[in-house]
Amino acid sequence: MKKIEAIIKPFKLDEVKDALNAIGIAGLTVTEVKGFGRQKGHVELYRGAEYEISFIPKVKIEAVVADSIAEKVIATVMEKAKTGKIGDGKIFVTKVEEVIRIRTGEKGDAAI
Amino acid sequence: MKTKRLLTALLLAGLVIIGGAVFAEDKASAPAPAVPAAAAPAPAPAPAPTPDPSGANTGGAGDVVGASAGAPTADDMKKMAAAEPLAAKLADVIGHNRIAINVVWTLFCGFLVMFMQAGFAMAETGFTQAKNAGHTMAMNFMIYAIGMIGYWVIGFAIQMGGSGGAASLGGGTTLDSEFVIHLFGKEFGLFGTKGFFLSGVTYDAVIFTIFLFQMVFMDTTATIPTGSMAERWTFKSFVVYGFFISAIVYPLYANWVWGGGWLSQLGKNFGLGHGHLDFAGSSVVHLTGGVAALAGAIVLGPRIGKFKADGTPNAIPGHHIPMAVVGCFILAFGWFGFNAGSTLAGGDLRIGVVATNTMLAGGAAAISSMFYMWFRYGKPDISMTANGLLAGLVAITAPCAFVNSVSAVFIGVVAGILVCVSVLFVERTLKVDDPVGAVSVHGANGAWGVLSLGLFADGTYGDGLNGVAGTVKGLFYGGGSQFAAQVIGTLTNMIFVFIIMYVFFKVLDKIIPLRVPAELEMEGLDQAEVAVSAYPDFNMRKSHR
Numbered sequence: 041m042k043k044i045e046a047i048i049k050p051f052k053l054d055e056v057k058d059a060l061n062a063i064g065i066a067g068l069t070v071t072e073v074k075g076f077g078r079q080k081g082h083v084e085l086y087r088g089a090e091y092e093i094s095f096i097p098k099v100k101i102e103a104v105v106a107d108s109i110a111e112k113v114i115a116t117v118m119e120k121a122k123t124g125k126i127g128d129g130k131i132f133v134t135k136v137e138e139v140i141r142i143r144t145g146e147k148g149d150a151a152i
Numbered sequence: 153m154k155t156k157r158l159l160t161a162l163l164l165a166g167l168v169i170i171g172g173a174v175f176a177e178d179k180a181s182a183p184a185p186a187v188p189a190a191a192a193p194a195p196a197p198a199p200a201p202t203p204d205p206s207g208a209n210t211g212g213a214g215d216v217v218g219a220s221a222g223a224p225t226a227d228d229m230k231k232m233a234a235a236e237p238l239a240a241k242l243a244d245v246i247g248h249n250r251i252a253i254n255v256v257w258t259l260f261c262g263f264l265v266m267f268m269q270a271g272f273a274m275a276e277t278g279f280t281q282a283k284n285a286g287h288t289m290a291m292n293f294m295i296y297a298i299g300m301i302g303y304w305v306i307g308f309a310i311q312m313g314g315s316g317g318a319a320s321l322g323g324g325t326t327l328d329s330e331f332v333i334h335l336f337g338k339e340f341g342l343f344g345t346k347g348f349f350l351s352g353v354t355y356d357a358v359i360f361t362i363f364l365f366q367m368v369f370m371d372t373t374a375t376i377p378t379g380s381m382a383e384r385w386t387f388k389s390f391v392v393y394g395f396f397i398s399a400i401v402y403p404l405y406a407n408w409v410w411g412g413g414w415l416s417q418l419g420k421n422f423g424l425g426h427g428h429l430d431f432a433g434s435s436v437v438h439l440t441g442g443v444a445a446l447a448g449a450i451v452l453g454p455r456i457g458k459f460k461a462d463g464t465p466n467a468i469p470g471h472h473i474p475m476a477v478v479g480c481f482i483l484a485f486g487w488f489g490f491n492a493g494s495t496l497a498g499g500d501l502r503i504g505v506v507a508t509n510t511m512l513a514g515g516a517a518a519i520s521s522m523f524y525m526w527f528r529y530g531k532p533d534i535s536m537t538a539n540g541l542l543a544g545l546v547a548i549t550a551p552c553a554f555v556n557s558v559s560a561v562f563i564g565v566v567a568g569i570l571v572c573v574s575v576l577f578v579e580r581t582l583k584v585d586d587p588v589g590a591v592s593v594h595g596a597n598g599a600w601g602v603l604s605l606g607l608f609a610d611g612t613y614g615d616g617l618n619g620v621a622g623t624v625k626g627l628f629y630g631g632g633s634q635f636a637a638q639v640i641g642t643l644t645n646m647i648f649v650f651i652i653m654y655v656f657f658k659v660l661d662k663i664i665p666l667r668v669p670a671e672l673e674m675e676g677l678d679q680a681e682v683a684v685s686a687y688p689d690f691n692m693r694k695s696h697r
Contacts, residue, residue: 084467084469085467085529085530085531085533086467086468086469086470086533086535087467087533087535087536087575087589088525088528088529088533088536088572088575088576089465089466089467089579090467091466091467091468091469
């Protein structure tokens, strides 16, 4: 099993979610986050004076999936979250040791 | 009565300048004559004025004279009264109705101006930070009440106590006592001395109407510095300020211009046009507020983080631009009452010109500020554009009744650019932190407004104003002396208001510190100063920058 975490532009969330549903993903956790990457925030203008936005709002989505569809999920996120402009975000993939469904006690792929 | 006098004495003890004049008025309070004015329509030598608390005896046949171009003269009325008794009685009703229309108009416009307090509250709160929203709202809310009471106790008497009432409202003549000094063989009215607590002979329906209308104007002035001093001002010292400006500072200058004081007499005494003219308050209301805002912001100092070590400014963005924009719209709506109401007469059909000029100048200024910011910074900054609309309204406030529509638009265009230039000047050259642009909107454009009257007044209105025959003409219409009177009035305001407010804030600071402690300022003033968080659910906020 793999955990796929993706930090994406907030307005891309619906598109990504719909596409992941279409390929049969079972669940998704979403968090509103703020941060910076290589872009290091950006400068805005207010009444003729500049000010720096150092943490930009993003959305973090997390999904734990079976190894068999991990590549497909990654490809889908990449396709749907991409604008081609700076700030599209990143995807982090980690191995997951165990998944347990609290209600039934099922484990592993059956619990996803 | 005794306790009231005791209270009066206590409250006024420190007010040396008013001295003994305070109590004189409480004595005479004879009931108004029940005889309708129709019985004597001719202008007989006036007996001592008496108050009319019920309003039933205000407005009569005498008010028909001169009501329109074809109105009967006093002589016509006299002859007619003998020949046609019914017509004489009807004339009395017509006169009463005429005054009633004017009173209703004045009150209605006063209600509109009162609602401008809501506009100020929203504009100022929207342009400041979320962590201080409760505090900024609280100042804008309480200044309404504090100013009102300060004005009721002392301010109104100082401003209007010698004004002689308002002819268009059919009375108020018991406001007949002005403190005057004699210089160069001329009279210089300094302040009125009747109307403290709106009591005694000033318990009169017309005077109460005048009070309401003048009170909401004063409150507009009083709320302006809460913008320039926002986000760092202690509430305690703000309360003291509220009483001071409403009871003393605003009423003094307002007396000089609107209460029959010396600036209004520059025409009669020295031949300078019609004296210093300010139709609805570019100088009396807005310049006073703007200059007080500047003095306060200088004494208070900039917000932490406003200026970098090298003196260049940081932007501290307002937290709720939609709220600020709605606030500006509410102000623009209230402004119709502000300007058109200043005729004090719904029967004066110049109100159509006044209201339209007001509208045009505001719109023109919004457009010119939009293009200025667009060309200079690449974007039509909505926050400056909203300030631009207000700047145009401030500027047209003095000249609105005296200029044509082309001049009104021009005055607005200049105002919209002036406010942008002034905001940058105040911030970058003076290094004064004015979070909402109050000094530029009300100060710079208040001055431009009164001066523009002296330039563009086109001679179609204002016959007999301030006791000077003939209509009002600005410099471009052959009235150079009117412009001189405008300059004198503007300089007087800047010097008088700046000095008195600067000294007041400096002295007050020694007694009750003006500035909140630095840690509170960074934390936000809401909890510490007014015991409420404007947005308790919104706790992911920056505590510093």
